[in-house]
């Protein structure tokens with residue numbers, strides 16, 4: 001089934017409002033598409049960002065997510081009937097578990113509509129039936145976890161049902177991949193073809209191969225957009241290699257059926273992989289390939305199309321001229337700074353039809369797949385831009401720009417009004433802590449009720465009190481790179497963090513009720529066996545102490561635009577290929593003569609992590625996770641315990657720190673000449689603190705100045721000066737007192753300027 005109203009949803013809303021700055025003539029009516037496949041639960045944000053600008057400029061636009069279109073086309077009763085017919089007709093030689101799935105086709109056909117409704121949050125009560133009965137047919141994927149009760153308990157009915165539905169979809173996807181849809185996956189399409197595609201040959205060959213079952217469905221979905229109205233221009237965002245083939249397949253169809261419609265491609269894949277492009281064959285499908293931020297290049301292309309009689313001017317755009325690839329960047333101005341960009345818009349996307357899935361029973365991991373998140377960016381680029389494995393020479397990392405917190409929170413309010421969703425995913429490379437602080441203060445000032453999560457660096461600016469402020473504003477989770485938990489390698493990669501610091505920052509977030517996910521790396525140049533095992537041991541300890549909630553290992557990849565790729569000798573590795581042949585140039589092969597055999601650690605590291613993420617295996621020797629002999633860890637067994645044992649002392653000599661009270665109320669409980677007991681009342685708890693009476697008086701009389709929005713806030717310096725005068729003791733003595741520490745449990749210390 002692909003219901004007509006769904007098609008109408010995705011195509012009907014040409015935005016018609018015009019801003020005061022609208023172009024006088026705006027005949028270009030673009031269609032911006034997300035090719036299959038990125039995510040099932042929420043749209044990839046690139047087209048929404050671009051359409052935000054088009055809307056502001058008064059340009060009529062459409063946007064669509066072909067990944068969602070494709071999935072919903074197949075995953076319904078009628079789609080399954082056609083799918084299973086096609087598989088049966090193919091007479092595939094299947095392993096038994098997949099032929100069993102096929103034999104149960106009636107069960108799949110009769111349940112799929114209910115499953116999709118449930119995953120789209122349209123049939124809440126059906127969870128009880130899915131969770132607690134054999135309603136769903138079960139294939140191999142269900143064997144991953146035996147005891148679902150252990151993970152979800154008896155009350156976690158919705159989650160258990162969602163997890164079972166996800167496994168059900170994965171079982172069918174396994175069958176599809178083994179038969180009529182070898183390219184298909186729920187978050188990628190034909191990714192293998194784009195992997196290290198130094199030459200366009202394999203892509204061209206795949207594009208010239210007759211369409212398979214899924215290609216045909218994809219093109220049918222694409223044709224629906226054209227049936228509604230032929231656009232003047234089509235733009236594909238290609239964030240990853242797993243979107244390249246889908247975009248080119250669609251572009252091929254457009255060139256065959258609508259040769260006059262210009263087609264452009266931009267996004268993360270061209271930005272990182274296609275900067276050295278010289279093979280003109282890709283322009284048989286695509287007319288323009290743009291680099292870096294898409295807003296400026298896109299608007300320049302529209303201007304060219306509107307003024308076809310004038311010489312064309314481009315911004316960071318590859319075109320084909322006389323059978324040669326030419327890079328054009330001849331327009332003066334026309335780019336947009338981060339500050340200038342308006343709020344994204346999701347207009348036209350089928351927002352109510354995304355699927356919230358759970359593929360792993362881990363509270364942090366699920367955020368990527370569950371729920372619809374409005375995406376926003378606090379800042380363009382990375383304020384750190386030093387890590388030696390990162391693409392720091394490219395614009396998306398190197399150009400750091402941020403906009404004021406007021407503008408960011410304005411966008412939040414506008415997105416809530418448009419989508420009805422109050423959840424935000426901040427898709428920064430690494431959101432700056434002080435910008436997050438300002439955003440949190442602004443959210444709290446406006447009384448906005450939101451939840452948000454995003455990517456950060458585990459840097460010391462995230463004090464426990466800043467973590468509490470972020471949590472109060474709605475922060476539910478953070479993700480950040482710990483990479484290789486080894487002091488030597490953290491320094492070599494210029495990560496700018498230490499293990500102790502990461503542990504303390506994670507504790508701050510954890511204590512504030514914020515989930516923490518760490519990106520982990522293995523195989524960094526010169527990393528030894530011992531360092532790999534020691535790094536795993538640190539990760540084990542972080543999980544054991546409850547400082548991490550989830551993590552993901554990836555093997556170091558040498559990229560052309562990173563310091564390691566640009567200067568491999570400096571890092572002790574040898575570049576061995578591949579030979580560039582005119583198309584993608586980013587992933588490089590290398591040898592690491594001083595390092596371990598990194599590949600062989602992959603399975604063991606993942607196995608250990610999977611256990612730790614589910615609260616298992618902390619007492620197992622690390623050797624248990626590997627099928628070959630590994631060294632014993634040499635890190636001190638109390639490394640993490642010691643790192644988080646005590647809080648860092650208050651920065652009494654640093655100016656700019658203010659005392660902030662964010663509770664409900666404060667009461668005096670008892671008093672005598674020396675000691676007064678105050679109760680600091682919070683939403684969830686009450687802290688009773690016994691203070692020298694003179695200090696208690698000071699606190700009571702300055703409480704209004706400790707409001708985070710007070711005009712005349714109370715600084716730490718002023719408070720300590722007063723305490724020194726009152727108690728006739730110096731501030732070093734004061735901050736060591738138990739009552740001071742008790743007081744600080746209720747009153748935050750934030751750096752505000």
Ligand code: SF4
Nearest residue numbers: 382385386387390429
């Ligand atoms: S790895 Fe992260 S923190 Fe490091 S430079 Fe890249 S974006 Fe910035």
